[in-house]
Each structure stands twice: as C-alpha cells, then as structure tokens.
Amino acid sequence: MLSEPVAAAGRPRGEVTLPEALPEVLPDALIAALRDPEATRRFDARTWDRTLRQARVAGVTGALALRIEALHPAPALPPAVRRALVSARTLGAKIERDTRCELAVLRPLLAGLGVPVVLLKGAAYVARGLPAARGRIFGDIDLLVPRDALEPVERVLLDAGWAYGPIAAYDAAYYRRWTHELPPLEHPLRGTLIDVHHAIVQERTPSPAARSQMIGEAVPLDAPFAVLQPADMVLHAAVHLFNDGEFDRALRDLLDVDSLVRTFRAEDAGFDRALAARASAMGLAGQVADALHFARYLLGLDPGSDGIAGFVEQHRTRGLVERCFVQGFRPDHETARSFGKTPAHRLLYLRGHYLRMPLLPLSLHLLRKALTGGLHAKGASGP
Amino acid sequence: MPVEQCRAMLVAPGLVLGIGPFTARIRTPIRALAEDVRAIYGAHEVLRDATAVDFDVAVRPSRGLRGYWRPQARFFSDGQEPFHPLPLDQAAPFLEWGLNWCIAAHAHDLLVLHAAVLARGGRALLMPAPSGSGKSTLAAALAHAGWRLYSDELALIDPSSGRVFALDRAANLKNAAIDLVRRRFPKTPLRGIARNTSKGTVALMCPPLEPGAVADASEAVPAWVILPRWIEGAATDLLPIGRAQAFLQLADNAMNYSIHGRRGFEALCRTVADAACFTLIYGDIDEAMAAIARRTGC
Numbered sequence: 001m002l003s004e005p006v007a008a009a010g011r012p013r014g015e016v017t018l019p020e021a022l023p024e025v026l027p028d029a030l031i032a033a034l035r036d037p038e039a040t041r042r043f044d045a046r047t048w049d050r051t052l053r054q055a056r057v058a059g060v061t062g063a064l065a066l067r068i069e070a071l072h073p074a075p076a077l078p079p080a081v082r083r084a085l086v087s088a089r090t091l092g093a094k095i096e097r098d099t100r101c102e103l104a105v106l107r108p109l110l111a112g113l114g115v116p117v118v119l120l121k122g123a124a125y126v127a128r129g130l131p132a133a134r135g136r137i138f139g140d141i142d143l144l145v146p147r148d149a150l151e152p153v154e155r156v157l158l159d160a161g162w163a164y165g166p167i168a169a170y171d172a173a174y175y176r177r178w179t180h181e182l183p184p185l186e187h188p189l190r191g192t193l194i195d196v197h198h199a200i201v202q203e204r205t206p207s208p209a210a211r212s213q214m215i216g217e218a219v220p221l222d223a224p225f226a227v228l229q230p231a232d233m234v235l236h237a238a239v240h241l242f243n244d245g246e247f248d249r250a251l252r253d254l255l256d257v258d259s260l261v262r263t264f265r266a267e268d269a270g271f272d273r274a275l276a277a278r279a280s281a282m283g284l285a286g287q288v289a290d291a292l293h294f295a296r297y298l299l300g301l302d303p304g305s306d307g308i309a310g311f312v313e314q315h316r317t318r319g320l321v322e323r324c325f326v327q328g329f330r331p332d333h334e335t336a337r338s339f340g341k342t343p344a345h346r347l348l349y350l351r352g353h354y355l356r357m358p359l360l361p362l363s364l365h366l367l368r369k370a371l372t373g374g375l376h377a378k379g380a381s382g383p
Numbered sequence: 384m385p386v387e388q389c390r391a392m393l394v395a396p397g398l399v400l401g402i403g404p405f406t407a408r409i410r411t412p413i414r415a416l417a418e419d420v421r422a423i424y425g426a427h428e429v430l431r432d433a434t435a436v437d438f439d440v441a442v443r444p445s446r447g448l449r450g451y452w453r454p455q456a457r458f459f460s461d462g463q464e465p466f467h468p469l470p471l472d473q474a475a476p477f478l479e480w481g482l483n484w485c486i487a488a489h490a491h492d493l494l495v496l497h498a499a500v501l502a503r504g505g506r507a508l509l510m511p512a513p514s515g516s517g518k519s520t521l522a523a524a525l526a527h528a529g530w531r532l533y534s535d536e537l538a539l540i541d542p543s544s545g546r547v548f549a550l551d552r553a554a555n556l557k558n559a560a561i562d563l564v565r566r567r568f569p570k571t572p573l574r575g576i577a578r579n580t581s582k583g584t585v586a587l588m589c590p591p592l593e594p595g596a597v598a599d600a601s602e603a604v605p606a607w608v609i610l611p612r613w614i615e616g617a618a619t620d621l622l623p624i625g626r627a628q629a630f631l632q633l634a635d636n637a638m639n640y641s642i643h644g645r646r647g648f649e650a651l652c653r654t655v656a657d658a659a660c661f662t663l664i665y666g667d668i669d670e671a672m673a674a675i676a677r678r679t680g681c
Contacts, residue, residue, distance in 0.1 A: 048435035053461045056489075078435035080406055087491035094642045333462050 030054035030064070030331055034255070035300040037067040041075050048078050054331035058251045061088035062135025063259075092135035099126045102141055102192050103225070109160050110224050113152050117224045118144035118215055120197065120236060121256070124227040128219075132259035136252075140184060140193035144228075146215055147198040154182060154196065162187050162194060200228075200236045214282075230264040230271065231278040238291035239284060247328035251298075254329065258295040265304070272308035279315075289315035290325065298329055384429065390417040399436060401428035403539065403550035403601070405490070407482060408434075410441040411474070413456065419475040419574045423553045423589050438485040442478050444471060460485055475575025476585050479553065483536055487638045493548070494540040494643055494650050497636040500533035500547055501525050503681045506606035507547045509538055509658070511636040514582075517613030517665070520560040523588050524668050527568050529681065532590045533603075540605070542643060542650040545657070549601040553587035561586045563668065607679055608633065608660040611671075619670035621663045621678055629660035 029050035033040045043051065055061045065085035068075065077085070103123065110117050118124075120142035125133035145153050162185040164172070172183050181197040200214060218226035228236060234257060241253035264271045279288035289312045295301035296312075303309045317325070330336045392398045397408040398420065409420060438460065445455040445468055455468035458481040465484060469477050487495055498511035499522040508530070512518045519535040526532035534550040541548070553574070556564055561584060564571060573586040608629045609621070633651050634640050640647045661678065665671035675681075 045431075045433045045435045049433075049439070052435060053439055056461045057463060080435045080437040083404075083437060083492045084489065087489055090491040091642055094644060097644060 029335065030058065030060070030251075031298050031329075033064060034060070034067060034251075035298060037071055040068060041071075045078055048081050050333075050335045052081055052084055054333045054336055056084075057333045058331040059137055059249055060252050060255060061085070062092040062137055063252070063255045065089050065092075066131075066135050088135055088137075091137065095122075095137060096126050096133055098192070099123055099141065102190070103127060106141070106143075106194075107222060107225065109156050110153065113149065113156065113224065115145055115149040115152070115224065116215060116218060116220070116226050117153070118218045118226045118228060119221075120144050120200065120228070121240070124233065125256075127221055127225060128227050130260065131263055132256050136256070140195050142181075142195045142197060144197045144200060144215060146212065150182065150196065150198050154185075157185050157194060157196070161189070200232075200239060230260070230268070231275045234260050234264070234275055234291070235279060235282060235284050235288060238279075238287040242287045242290055242325070248332065250325075250328045251331065254291065254295055254299060257291040258299040258301050261292070261295065261301060265302075272304045276308055276311040279311075285311070285315040286317055289313075290317050290322075292316075294325065294329065384421065384425075386418065386421060389421045390414065393417045393420060396432045397439075397441075398424075399430040399432055399434050400424050401430055402482070402552070403533075404493075404548045405437040405486070406430060406434055407438040407440060407485070408432075408436045409478070411443065411478070413442060413444060413471070413474050416442055416456075416474040416478065416575075419587070420478070422572055422574045423475075423479075423587060426590070427551065437489065438482065440478070440481055440485065442474050442481070460488075469580075470577070473575075473577040473580055473585075475587055476555070476577055476580065479555065479575075479587060482552075486537055486539075490539070491639050491642050494542050494640065494647055495638045496538040496540065496633060496640075497536065497638060498538040498633075499535045500538045500549075501530035502533055502547075502549065502600070502603040503530050503679075505600050505603050507533065507603035508607045508609060508675075508679065509547070509605050509633070509654070510609050510611050511538070511633050512611055513636065516611055517560075518611050519554050519556055520563060520613070520668065521611055521665075521671060523554045523556060523560065523564050524567070524672055525675070526554065526588075526591055527571070528672060528676075537638075540650055540654065542646045545604070545650060545653045546602045547605055549603075551590050551601075553589050556586045556588055558583045564588055605654050605658045608655065608658045609663050609675065610661070611663045611665070613666070614664055615666055617664050617666035619663075619665045619667060619674050621661050621671075621674040624660050624662050626655040626660060629655045629658075 029047055033043070033051050040051075051064070052061075055064045061084055065088045068077070068085060069089075099122065103119075103126075119127050122133065122136055122138035123141045123143075125136065143153070164183055165186050181195050185194045185196070186192070214228060214232050217229050217232070219229050220226045227233065237253060237256045237260060241250060241257065261271075261275075268274070275288065276285075279285045292301065292304075292308065292312050293316045296303050303312075316322075389398065393409060393411050393416075395410070397410040399406060399408045402424075411417060411420070441459040443457050443459065445457055449455045449468070454471040456471045456474040456477055457464060457468045458466050458477050460481065465488075466481070496509070496511055497513070498509050499518040500510075501508045501522060508525075510518045510521065522532055522535040531549065532551070532554060533547065534552050535554040536552070537550060539548040539550065540546070556573070561573065561576070565573065568591070571591050572589045574589060576584070576586040578584045610624070610629070610632050630651055633654065637647070637651070640651070643650070659678070663671060663674065665674075
C-alpha cells in the first residue's frame with residue numbers, strides 16, 4: 001500500500017522520494033520519462049525502446065513528445081524515438097484541426113436551440129486553447145447539455161446527418177438508462193463521433209443537484225458553446241478517470257488532470273483551495289484526491305500548498321482499490337505487466353459498473369455480457 | 384546469417400532489422416516463417432538487439448484448439464493485436480501486411496502513399512494505384528530490368544525534402560502475377576506462398592539483387608509519376624497527363640495525407656511539379672516495359 005507521510009509536501013520539487021510500493025508501477029521507462037523528463041537524458045537504447053512501446057500502448061506518445069520537446073538543450077534521441085515523437089505531434093495537430101472544424105460545423109446547428117452546450121474533455125481543451133489539448137489523441141467530441149435538452153439536440157444532430165452506428169437494442173437501452181450519455185452519434189461522411197451527455201457523473205453518484213450547477217456555472221465561449229469552470233474541469237477529468245471502469249486509458253486521463261492542474265495553478269494562485277472546496281461540495285473529494293495523489297507520484301505534479309496536500313491525504317482511497325489503481329496505471333505491455341494486472345482490471349471494471357447501477361440490474365447486465373461474449377471480449381464495443 | 388542462428392534470434396530476443404528508414408524487431412517461434420524472413424530480409428542490415436526500434440512485431444501461432452485444428456497465426460504490434468488471426472500458412476504475408484500497417488499507423492513524420500516505387504540513378508518512379516491495377520506485377524518486372532524496387536506498396540515521402548525512401552520489401556504478387564514471374568524469372572525466389580487468402584493466392588517475391596540496382600541510393604527524387612491500369616487485351620498507351628490529375632491520384636492513394644494538412648498538400652504539389660506525369664493503360668507487360676523505358680530513358 002502507498003503510505004506516504006504528509007511531510008513530503010515540504011520537499012523541494014523534483015526530489016520527491018517514492019514510497020515503497022511505487023516500483024510496482026515500473027518507474028523505469030514511460031512513467032519515469034513522464035514524471036521527470038530530465039531523467040531521459042540517461043536512458044539507454046533498451047529503456048527508450050520500452051518507453052516507446054509502453055507509450056504507444058497507453059496512447060500517450062503525444063504527451064511524451066511535449067514533455068521531451070520542452071527539454072533544453074534538446075536531448076539526443078534514438079532515431080525511432082525522434083520519429084515517433086514527430087509523428088505523434090503531427091497526429092495531435094491533425095486532431096486539434098479536425099476538432100476546430102467539427103465545432104465550426106456544430107455551432108450554427110446547435111445555436112438555434114437556445115440552450116448552453118458545454119464542451120467536455122478534448123473538445124473543451126481545444127476550444128479553450130489549453131495545453132492539455134496538445135498531442136492528445138481522441139476520436140469523439142463530448143457535449144454536455146441539460147437533461148431536458150437531450151431530445152432537441154439529438155434531433156438536430158440526426159437531421160444534420162449524424163446517425164447511430166450499428167448498436168444492439170440492449171446496448172442502446174443500457175446507455176440511456178444507466179450511463180449519463182446517448183449512444184455515440186457518427187457522421188457517415190466525416191466519421192466524426194459525438195457523445196451527448198446530460199451529466200458528467202453517473203446516476204448513482206451523490207449530489208444530483210451538482211449537475212445543473214456545473215452547467216449553470218460553465219464559462220461561456222462562442223454561443224452556444226461553453227466549457228466547465230476550471231475546478232469542474234478537473235473534477236470531470238478525475239471522475240472520468242476513476243469511475244469509468246475502463247482503465248485502459250488511465251494514464252492518458254491522469255495526464256489530463258496533471259496538465260489542467262498545472263495550467264490552472266499558473267492562472268490562479270487560489271486554484272488549489274477552490275478545487276478542494278468544489279470537490280467536497282460535489283461529493284467528489286475522493287476522486288480528486290486520488291487524481292492529485294497519482295499525478296504527483298506518477299507524473300511529477302507539484303504537491304501544492306499544505307492545504308491541498310492535507311486534503312489529498314484525508315480523502316484519497318486506500319487499501320485494495322488503491323492497489324488496483326496502481327496496477328491500472330501500468331501500461332498494458334509485456335515490459336510492464338504483473339500478475340496482479342488482470343484481476344485488478346476486472347475489479348475496476350466491476351467497480352465502474354457498480355458506481356452506475358444498483359446490484360441486481362448490474363448482476364443481470366454482467367451475466368448477459370458474459371454470455372454474449374461482451375465482457376472483456378476482443379474488440380467489444382458495447383458498454 | 385546461418386538459418387539456425389536466424390531462427391534462434393527470431394524466437395528470442397528478436398531479429399532487429401533496418402528496413403528502409405525504419406527499424407523493426409521481429410519475433411516468431413514459427414519455423415516456416417523463420418525461413419521466409421531469412422529469404423526476404425537476407426540483404427537487410429541486422430542491428431543490435433539493444434536498439435530502440437520503430438516497430439516491435441511478433442507472429443505467433445494460436446494456442447489451444449487452434450494450435451491443431453486449422454492452425455492460426457496471430458500478429459502483434461507492441462503486444463497489441465490489431466487484426467483477427469489468419470490461417471497459419473499465411474504467416475509470411477501476414478507479417479508483411481502487419482509491417483505495412485505499422486508504417487501506415489505510426490510513420491506520420493512521413494507522407495505515406497499506396498504506391499509502387501522504383502528507383503534508378505537517384506531518380507524515382509512512383510506508381511500510385513489501388514489494388515488490382517497491376518502495379519505489383521509491373522514493379523516486379525521493372526525490378527528485373529535494372530530498377531531498384533523500393534516497395535510495391537508504400538511510397539514514403541519526406542515532406543520537408545520531397546525525397547522518397549527505399550524500403551526494399553518483397554513484392555506482393557497475386558494470382559496470375561505469380562505464374563508470370565515464375566515463367567519469366569525462374570531464378571527469382573518466391574516465398575510465403577498461400578492459397579485461399581482474402582486476395583486469392585499470394586506470394587512474396589524477394590527483391591532481386593541486380594548488380595546495378597543494389598548500388599543505387601536508398602533515397603531518390605521523384606522524377607516520374609505513372610498511374611497504371613491493367614486491362615486485359617488493351618493496347619499499350621502511355622499518355623502525359625496534367626499535374627492536377629496526378630495530384631488527385633496521389634492524394635487519393637495517400638494513407639495519411641489528411642494528417643499532414645497543409646504540409647502534405649505542399650509536399651504533393653512539389654512532387655507533381657518536379658515529376659513527369661503519365662497514365663499507363665496496358666494489357667501486355669513487355670509493351671508496358673518498353674513504353675516506360677522510352678519515356679524514362681532507362
């Protein structure tokens with residue numbers, strides 16, 4: 001278990017001593033490079049090879065590229081690594097460009113509805129010009145609208161050519177009943193995917209009033225678009241990371257949290273306090289504390305003021321689930337696997353589902369998924 | 384490299400090869416595939432195991448029932464499986480398709496086109512075309528006429544210099560093209576012959592080591608763009624075309640054109656501005672070769 005004294009908050013940056021259990025996450029390749037990019041200057045060819053393999057599997061080559069390219073003077077890189085970083089940056093730029101185009105198409109369509117449309121995750125980072133957008137690989141545009149605007153938004157998108165892909169009736173019903181979004185809408189020509197959410201947290205998470213509050217307090221951009229206010233943006237990234245059940249992209253989601261917190265701290269000296277207060281008010285203190293905790297140890301995020309460090313220690317998850325999270329952050333590659341990885345992933349999958357539906361329907365859902373091969377099946381696309 | 388040594392390296396820790404501008408670590412316990420790899424990549428540079436490679440791939444037999452009943456091969460890239468398994472006797476083409484996939488999925492530092500590329504005297508001939516237009520057959524024949532076969536599938540264009548890179552991969556021959564190459568070039572080894580694939584019968588033609596061609600540079604300037612189309616019984620017709628038409632055909636066959644945005648557009652503009660562009664309709668390979676020789680002066 002990660003037992004970390006609060007006193008670490010006072011240590012100088014970059015000299016954080018790792019608690020005992022962290023070698024479990026293999027801080028020798030990808031994690032080491034992300035946490036302390038300077039350390040890559042000492043990487044040999046084998047370590048770089050592992051780093052590149054792990055980064056591709058975890059889908060974070062773009063984030064790695066940004067951190068390595070920020071080094072001065074520029075480090076000498078093996079040709080394959082140099083190429084992979086250029087390639088990731090090129091792909092990241094394309095995704096940013098495509099997202100801007102898609103938003104330009106969506107804006108006039110949705111403007112007529114007279115409801116705020118809150119951009120989430122990648123689209124929000126692009127629209128607000130946040131560093132978190134850079135090099136981030138994502139395939140869908142996430143929109144958050146008030147629950148009673150779901151239907152008009154859906155109708156506008158369907159009329160404009162978006163359509164539901166081939167999705168089983170059961171899965172479609174599952175999306176509407178138990179998740180906080182519509183099934184993904186796909187544009188038949190451009191292939192763009194849109195997820196329309198009516199909440200950023202699952203049905204079972206406490207504080208339902210929080211939902212409308214987040215939309216109400218969103219920061220307007222070009223109407224009807226808006227983005228969550230900074231603390232809520234971090235809250236959402238943290239909830240997405242820890243409640244989703246699919247932990248394959250955990251490291252990428254943690255990089256979002258890390259990048260957002262770094263940006264917002266630089267914008268506002270009181271950000272930590274606002275974040276802790278908001279998290280507690282929304283009943284999401286645990287997720288935010290966990291996100292800050294892991295961002296600190298895996299990605300080198302500054303622990304921040306004593307206040308936020310105390311908040312993290314008070315609220316973060318400990319015990320079995322924490323151990324599962326540690327396993328979950330390991331890149332899913334042979335150079336980073338452990339015996340505990342698969343059971344940990346299964347447990348997180350079950351936990352993600354448990355957080356969104358009561359036990360009886362959950363059992364029936366998982367039984368159905370197991371029988372139809374949907375559970376952990378290769379290429380499974382349903383929820 | 385002796386066959387036993389090659390086979391042992393392929394089992395563990397992997398055979399690290401320089402393939403054009405890339406490096407790849409290949410692993411496989413499949414004995415038949417080891418021999419194919421040795422034949423196809425015999426002329427390629429073998430690198431130290433301790434290399435940070437561009438692509439880390441493996442072809443492994445399926446376990447369990449599928450190890451015995453209609454045995455299957457599985458392809459892995461970075462330990463992930465991007466494709467469904469294929470029959471075990473397609474292991475060699477599977478590895479080749481898998482490596483092509485790696486290039487198309489990861490090499491966005493370059494503009495990657497679906498095109499055959501041959502080079503001679505530092506100048507390259509690009510033949511962008513969809514499958515079935517006879518570009519592999521034509522490429523195989525040109526590779527026996529003094530051209531260096533860069534690739535019959537992928538053109539790699541450096542967007543900043545406009546130059547194309549050699550891959551020196553085997554040509555992917557299908558169906559009638561296999562018999563044609565066998566008949567005309569009986570000494571050229573064909574490997575990994577597999578029947579009943581999704582593309583019919585396929586075979587890999589090892590790049591012939593013509594004395595003049597090997598010495599040619601591993602980078603070249605695109606000098607000719609030819610859009611080939613094979614039509615049974617058609618009279619050979621090699622016609623100059625406008626740059627715009629050639630551009631569209633190149634862009635249409637590009638695998639990551641949209642990823643490069645403006646840079647990709649400018650790179651292709653440069654290609655068609657510097658190259659002489661033609662369409663080629665042909666029904667007979669000798670006539671087609673003669674027409675290309677006349678136009679290129681090679």
